[in-house]
Amino acid sequence: MTAQPYSDRVRVRRHHERGHYDRAAIHAVLDAMPMCSVGYIIDGRPYVTPTLQWREGEHVYWHGSSASRMLRSVDHAEVCLTVASFDGFVLARSGMNHSVNSRSAMLFGTARKVTDTEKKEQHLQRFVDGLFPGRWNMLRPITQQELKATTLMFMPIEEASAKIRTGQPLDDDDDYALPIWGGVLPVRMEVLPPEPDPRNLEGVEMPGHVSAFKFG
Amino acid sequence: MTAQPYSDRVRVRRHHERGHYDRAAIHAVLDAMPMCSVGYIIDGRPYVTPTLQWREGEHVYWHGSSASRMLRSVDHAEVCLTVASFDGFVLARSGMNHSVNSRSAMLFGTARKVTDTEKKEQHLQRFVDGLFPGRWNMLRPITQQELKATTLMFMPIEEASAKIRTGQPLDDDDDYALPIWGGVLPVRMEVLPPEPDPRNLEGVEMPGHVSAFKFG
Numbered sequence: 463m464t465a466q467p468y469s470d471r472v473r474v475r476r477h478h479e480r481g482h483y484d485r486a487a488i489h490a491v492l493d494a495m496p497m498c499s500v501g502y503i504i505d506g507r508p509y510v511t512p513t514l515q516w517r518e519g520e521h522v523y524w525h526g527s528s529a530s531r532m533l534r535s536v537d538h539a540e541v542c543l544t545v546a547s548f549d550g551f552v553l554a555r556s557g558m559n560h561s562v563n564s565r566s567a568m569l570f571g572t573a574r575k576v577t578d579t580e581k582k583e584q585h586l587q588r589f590v591d592g593l594f595p596g597r598w599n600m601l602r603p604i605t606q607q608e609l610k611a612t613t614l615m616f617m618p619i620e621e622a623s624a625k626i627r628t629g630q631p632l633d634d635d636d637d638y639a640l641p642i643w644g645g646v647l648p649v650r651m652e653v654l655p656p657e658p659d660p661r662n663l664e665g666v667e668m669p670g671h672v673s674a675f676k677f678g
Numbered sequence: 679m680t681a682q683p684y685s686d687r688v689r690v691r692r693h694h695e696r697g698h699y700d701r702a703a704i705h706a707v708l709d710a711m712p713m714c715s716v717g718y719i720i721d722g723r724p725y726v727t728p729t730l731q732w733r734e735g736e737h738v739y740w741h742g743s744s745a746s747r748m749l750r751s752v753d754h755a756e757v758c759l760t761v762a763s764f765d766g767f768v769l770a771r772s773g774m775n776h777s778v779n780s781r782s783a784m785l786f787g788t789a790r791k792v793t794d795t796e797k798k799e800q801h802l803q804r805f806v807d808g809l810f811p812g813r814w815n816m817l818r819p820i821t822q823q824e825l826k827a828t829t830l831m832f833m834p835i836e837e838a839s840a841k842i843r844t845g846q847p848l849d850d851d852d853d854y855a856l857p858i859w860g861g862v863l864p865v866r867m868e869v870l871p872p873e874p875d876p877r878n879l880e881g882v883e884m885p886g887h888v889s890a891f892k893f894g
Contacts, residue, residue, distance in 0.1 A: 476743050497764050497780075499715035501726035510717035510726055512762040512782050527692050546728040548713050548867070553888065557806055557817055558824045564713075566728050590773055601773055602853050608774045630875045637818050641882050644875035647891055651764070652868035659846045659860035666857050672769065675863055 471570055472623040482624040491567040491624045492517045494547050494678035501542040504535050516589045522569060523585055525614045533613040536573040543569045550648040554631035555640050567624045571617040582614050594671035651677045687786055688839040698840040707783040707840045708733045710763050710894035717758040720751050732805045739801055741830045749829040752789040759785045766864040770847035771856050783840045787833040798830050810887035867893045
């Protein structure tokens, strides 16, 4: 918990007390939220693509179509990948002290492609099974053509930081004497009842990885 | 609904049938989710900052500390701002056809500062009241010093697109004959019961904009 920032770039400056640099904190933020934003540059202009990420050890992975402009642009290029879980609105006694509770991670690094087809398949299996344990082997097997059409990227979790805010507003001392309601409006991702595809064959049962799915 | 892409850059290429270019669709995605990611460049390297956005007419706004590296970097600079609402996991009969249901928007443009102090205050009021109607006038009034310490950025909603996926998996024709469960695991942002600050004065009641708060 006393880990130091890897670089100046990942040091949390605003509210530095909310910054975390130890692996456990960064891993926890990544593991809680598959949605991420990948930032990169094409022709000197900034791009951000929302996509899904998953972690394997000290690396983060994301994937997409081999025809994707983003994935063709980021191979061996520097990217900034962020993940943010939104945990609530923080209502203070002044506008200034309003905030949000959230857990975010920011990673800088060079993105690389996984080119080996067998490894590609193993990583994709870990992605699917990481969300839905056991699902990969229940599926129609992936084809060589599908593997070719899928680009798989990864980057090290190294130049990285997490920023975490929890709890009640931090108001100016004098403002606590004011008759203004302060507090937190917590929010979270809710999983609703599964909606089976009407085209499912009769007698096909909902697997446990669906009925017992939990977010994060 | 037949709006054309403003530029080649915002044209949705992967699953182009999911692309929307009309204002109503883009506004709806922005209005549904305050969390956004702002992509920008410092010293030729990509950065992504998670922050909150709000829309006023044909512009999107975001704010932060005047000491923020991001906000100092993006004035008169090109940015890419994205918003993504995650609506569910789509479980198909093959790994390849797995997907997520989501609504995202991508905006390119030049970010500018609001420098006029009075206007700054008006925009901040619209931000707070947009989430919590009537709250601004219940708060301890903002000070000149706080306004100075707050940087307010905006960009036009012009070079923009939305990408929306809904519904069941789209499997390969042959795969529908397989006894594999397909379907959707819907997710959404859930608002939990408000947590009043233990430091609230006795007798201060929870305002309606808190007890009746709805997301999006």
